[in-house]
Amino acid sequence: MRALAIGLVTALMAVPAAAQEKPVTLKAGPGLEQVQANCGACHSLDYIQTNSPFMTSATWDAEIGKMIKVFGAPISEADARAIGDYLKANYGADHVTENR
């Protein structure tokens, strides 16, 4: 059993960083699929949770624009719109008052 456990640990150590990633559950809503497919290709979706809910609609638009223009994310215009609408509605500052 001990040998098996050590073997398992060794195997795990060889797996790349992403192996530690657990599923991140975002709020349900229109656009979530596009967020998962596009944003999730390059980074885990907890970045969205931690950066909320203080970003205004303009800040979310700027962030999506940066991902496309600066980081080269291949996101279609339709998907970018859906992602923007989703983030503003579910993780934006314009729809909630932050509890401080």
Next chain:
Amino acid sequence: MINRRTLLGTAGVGAGAALAGGSLALPHLLGGEAEAQPLSLSKALPQGTRDSATLEALPGKKPLIKLAYRPPNYESPVEYLRSGITPNDEFFVRYHLSDIPQVDAKTWKLSVGGECANGQATLDLDELKRLPAAEVTAVCQCSGNRRGLFHPHVPGVEWGYGAMGCAHWKGARLKDVLDKAGLKKEAVEIVYNGADGPALDKTPDFVKSIPVWKAIEETTLVAYEMNGQPLPHWNGFPARIVVPGWTGTYWMKHVVSIDAVTKPFEGFWMKSAYRIPVGKFPVVAQFTTQQTPANTPITECVVNSLITSHADGATVKAGSRASVGGLAWDGGYGIRVVEVSTDSGKTWAEATLGPDAGKYAFRTWTYQFVPQRGHTKVMARATNVIGQSQTATLIANPAGYHHNLIQSVTLVAA
């Protein structure tokens, strides 16, 4: 185009999830979200950060505060920061890009050269270790440490207090490594890259540069040991650049190439990222070849301190002597004094400084007082050897760097 290793990594998620579902689940290595441990985070952080951050262990690490899985960004809980040296398995983890290879020490190579070198050299790990060894105790602090405490909040990794640590580093001097290729007089910057890369080919790779004057300082290292051990994978195995006094962005992990250049390096992570407004912060070290009229690269850490003995809201005994303590550090001038106030900043008294481990290291400090029944706001303020002190009003800047606002914790005496 998605890189091959990222796809392999995605396959790894499936494998890990399958294992976690079986009977061999290892706590801290695998497991579902239900196992995430509860956390008490600063109320000043964004609510979304407080709700989603979890305490989780990467392989080889103790549980750290997980802010993001991929790229991995994990900070040290404040209670890990009670001594002048941060153990390797408690040291924070910060990556910009998600394609992170497990570097094999046997096949790792460091390429040294560039247009401003006389030649080209390639060193393996044994060759690097045969160069004269140098050692330094130095703080590695993320430029954005405490970003999450900025109000109004700014986008980015929403760090609390723990995106920093202090270790005893051993390695070859960067100037000796550069000598293997021969540095020409015309060189203005030293550019270096690590083995980690982006998930997409179009994403700018994380490549950094420093001025030649900083690169050739005696304490600027290509380090292969951290606290007497090989570097942990998550902190740059097998070798990383160590730039004492300067923020962590310059401490390239898994370094694989070092090049001397004649013109300022144009990469995204120099030209657009890690910049501060000109003239807003009291920093001495200037990176003039990269400066524009509006902004300039972040350089040395600003003077700072942290109360680590007590959490905000901790209970102490009224009428009995209490000892508060913590850390102080700066950009490499050394800490002159740490003062503590127990009356909301009206009066300040000197704390007792701990052992001096060098001007780049954490300086521990303690202060004793007798709390009266009720709430006591304890504040700490560090001043360095050149007279710089922590700010009483936060200096706003777009990316949330250089947070050194005087910190306070409220103790409840009963």
